[in-house]
Amino acid sequence: MSGEFFMDIFQDLQARGLIYQCTDTEALQKRLNQGPITLYCGFDPTADSLHIGHLVTALTLRRFQLAGHRPLALVGGATGMIGDPSGRTSERTLNSPEVVASWTEKLKKQLSRFIEFDGDNPARIVNNYDWIGSLDVITFLRDIGKNFSVNNMLAKESVSSRLEKGISFTEFSYMILQSYDFYKLYEMYQCELQVGGSDQWGNITAGTDLIRRLSQEKVNVYGLTLPLITKSDGTKFGKTASGAVWLDADKTSPYAFYQFLLNVDDQDVVNMLKVFTFLSLEEIEELAQEVATQPEKRVAQRTLAEEVTRLVHGPEALKRAVNITKAFFQGEIKQLSEQEIKEAFRDVPSATITEASLPLVDTLIQVGAAKSKREAREFIRNGAITVNDRKVTSVETKVSDLEQIAGAYLVIRRGKKKYYLCELSV
């Protein structure tokens, strides 16, 4: 199902709702039909991991590659040191060079999962530190800066929206660097297209302008932005109460990642399938029918969760996530073997206790199920605590009162979905 070859990439993107703005729709469509094109998209190291929002653009690069084009994934080792004002209401705090460098490496690794480095149209990962890092001030101001008009820069949304509150020269200059990236990639790899999120429009057009100015003959380069993915209620997709949904397995476990997608609203799931999977539009249409006729089966959600988790974390992690889900929501935890418990609870908070007489109230705190004894008691009184499939009702319960799995494990459930593992070693 994935790995399909799209004859008309532009049409496919359009049908998936992935096109927001384009510098010249007709010309770009024509160019794409003429043959392979090199395109790029940048990712700045503003955190130690990409999140699910970045997936939209990363997967778009892959869509282009599947259609026979050559994607470049740019990691902003240099621009990450400056800070993009786009879409921000206030100045960013600068990170140290060491931090930026280590984040850059992490992003590189994550991005490489989504694109193919072999074959006829191999992708490439580039780091703009390689050409910006060595740029000297005179070159920057004289050769590059001369092509920018401050009047123009002030008009860009990313800058104008900040004029009231204030913006530093550093962030103000950001668009020049990003434009220079596009220019360098055009020069080095004949990169003709830059793709980015909708907030990148200003930076992207600045880049196409720069290339035109610096080129002797008339050239055509294109910019394309993708929409911000929102839910039906208008809020941004990918935000949870506990923060962003990360692609790094250490920050958001594969199980949590899988669950996040499994719980997508009926109203949103079809859109998400279009944006986050490589399923054909026909396959997605079939799933849309399922949502309409048998929403309670949640076939679409299941498919979405499986496809994306496999894409991001691989088949093994997906299998674990599914197994954990089965044990938690369908199976009886008591039936699990010690081996299975260890496997299933790899991604779940756990603690080891050494004292059999420990009150359950304290155990809940140790595993992280409750913040204080008061809260722990409240959970028990409300009937929110289940240990090894048995509801606990007495606040006085001690660990030794409870039946253990495989003689050593307590699987604690709080509420409907939160699980904690407690290992007893006396």
Place this chain on the structure above:
RNA sequence: GGGAGGAUACCAAAGUGGCCAACUGGGGCGGACUGUAAAUCCGCUGGCAUUGCCUUCGUAGGUUCGAAUCCUACUCCUCCCA
């Protein structure tokens, strides 16, 4: 540089000497219902403790039997004038 106002728990916002661990709304968390849903309803939302204690209302002091509330200094924020 001058003037006015403000800082309360996750957020918003009451309270202006004891009845304040602090109204209310949002959020969050639990329960019922359910499709691991939406909507709805109910409960909880500083800590410890078997009705008592401890720490909280920008920071540091002071007044008082007693302060989130009054006084002093400081820090930060907003607005107005220059």
